[in-house]
Amino acid sequence: MDVLRRSQTTMHPGGLTVENVAGEHSPFDPRKIHESLTDLTNDPTVVHRVESLIVAQLAGFDVVATGTIDATVAETLEQLGYANMAQNYRKQQRV
Template identity: 85%
Template sequence: MYPGGLTVENSAGAHIPFNSRKIHRSLTTLTNDPTVVHRVESLIVAQLAGFDVVATGTIEATIVETLEQLGYGNMAQNYRRRQHA
């Protein structure tokens, strides 16, 4: 399920291995519903699987867009607030 070999480019330009647990942790801070977390996480990871290298900003945008497309607008707003706090 998790894309092997995916590399994340952070804001400093460093390349680090993709860690899906970070997405999982972010989603669990937004809801206690494991079904929602699994559904959203699976869709995000599937979208990222098309990349070899992905910027953290792209990951964040993918999370927000996926939440909004699935009808979790409030979760998307809360995620944005937490990322910019």
């Protein structure tokens, strides 16, 4: 799993910065997580529950790698008992 780190120089105003594999930075967009979860299930309660926990876990950081976000989503799904969704999410991210 990629490392989360704090940074004062690369932070986007108003929140979390995402660092992609090329080292480029962009503002965190929680809608991407929402869309990924919605692709996995039609149950809005599950989507909201998982999405809220993921965003809460990432909230304490300034910069987070895309790999860390992916791992956090998959691990949160597994911890909540959605192993099949976690497996499908991992497959979805490899495409």
